Amino acid sequence: QQQVKQSPQSLIVQKGGISIINCAYENTAFDYFPWYQQFPGKGPALLIAIRPDVSEKKEGRFTISFNKSAKQFSLHIMDSQPGDSATYFCAATYSGYSTLTFGKGTMLLVSP
Amino acid sequence: DTGVSQDPRHKITKRGQNVTFRCDPISEHNRLYWYRQTLGQGPEFLTYFQNEAQLEKSRLLSDRFSAERPKGSFSTLEIQRTEQGDSAMYLCASSLYPGLTNQPQHFGDGTRLSIL
Numbered sequence: 001q002q003q004v005k006q007s008p009q010s011l012i013v014q015k016g017g018i019s020i021i022n023c024a025y026e027n028t029a030f031d032y033f034p035w036y037q038q039f040p041g042k043g044p045a046l047l048i049a050i051r052p053d054v055s056e057k058k059e060g061r062f063t064i065s066f067n068k069s070a071k072q073f074s075l076h077i078m079d080s081q082p083g084d085s086a087t088y089f090c091a092a093t094y095s096g097y098s099t100l101t102f103g104k105g106t107m108l109l110v111s112p
Numbered sequence: 113d114t115g116v117s118q119d120p121r122h123k124i125t126k127r128g129q130n131v132t133f134r135c136d137p138i139s140e141h142n143r144l145y146w147y148r149q150t151l152g153q154g155p156e157f158l159t160y161f162q163n164e165a166q167l168e169k170s171r172l173l174s175d176r177f178s179a180e181r182p183k184g185s186f187s188t189l190e191i192q193r194t195e196q197g198d199s200a201m202y203l204c205a206s207s208l209y210p211g212l213t214n215q216p217q218h219f220g221d222g223t224r225l226s227i228l
Contacts, residue, residue: 006154032214043116043203043219044155089154098143098210099168100217102154 003027004092006103013110019077021106023090026071030092034100035064035075038087047088048075080110114138116220118204124226125194132190133223137206144187145217146179148172149201155219158202161187162209191225199227 005024013019023033031052036044050057050064050073057064063076077084087107091100117136125131137144142163147155158177159169163184173179176195181187191198201224205217 034216036219041221043205043221046216046218049214049216091154093214095210095214098207098214098217099145099157099160099170100147100155102156105152105154 003030003101004090004103006090006106008106009104010107011109013080013108015080015082015110015112017080017110019080019084019108019110020074021088021090021108022072022074023092023103024070024072025092027092027094027101028071029094030101031094032092033064033066033073034091035062036089036091036102038089038105044089077108080108082110082112084108085110116204116206116218118202118220118223120223121221122224122226124228126228127194127196129194130190130192131194131225132188133202133204133225135187135189135204135206135220136185137187137204138218140208141206141218142184142209143207143215143217144181145205145207146187146189147203147205147219149203149222150199155203158189194225194227196227199225201225 034049038044061078066073090103145160146158149155161181201222203222205219207215
């Protein structure tokens with residue numbers, strides 16, 4: 001059972017454009033939603049995370065939008081740069097627990 | 113903060129051999145996690161430790177797998193009698209104790225295992 005569904009599988013965006021990656025979850029107990037960025041040959045690195053008491057969180061060019069009623073959340077990368085080309089994973093867990101459930105990932109390519 | 117360190121970075125072995133990986137977490141982190149990542153997939157949870165105690169094991173962790181964290185510092189993951197399906201990236205992560213909230217997990221760069 002895949003508890004976190006991520007789309008699209010891959011994405012090509014022009015430099016300066018907006019990259020949008022979506023995730024949907026099933027477990028209503030989830031209350032912590034991080035996004036990780038992974039470059040080839042490297043481990044995932046935490047980008048930004050959100051809790052469901054807010055609908056949006058912004059850090060620099062990265063924004064998470066959260067829709068609790070729809071059980072969906074998304075990552076927006078503004079002014080996308082070639083250096084943002086990587087695989088992005090959404091994840092979820094809940095308070096008192098700690099293991100992360102990851103989506104399958106989105107491979108982002110930002111063309112120059 | 114030197115980050116999470118994993119050794120070796122790559123391991124190539126023949127089917128049936130035993131392999132052992134090491135993870136050194138961030139020094140003040142008392143939670144340590146092992147995940148497995150196959151090509152084109154997100155990391156999947158294997159097991160985690162609170163200090164030296166192994167608190168949870170995933171159903172993915174067959175009896176050929178064993179993990180330890182002696183003295184609550186570094187951890188080792190051993191796979192006995194390796195099979196082709198064990199080929200994957202093995203990731204270690206660490207965090208502070210989450211308590212009632214969640215603490216971010218910081219990942220190492222993994223050990224890539226290839227079974228011939």
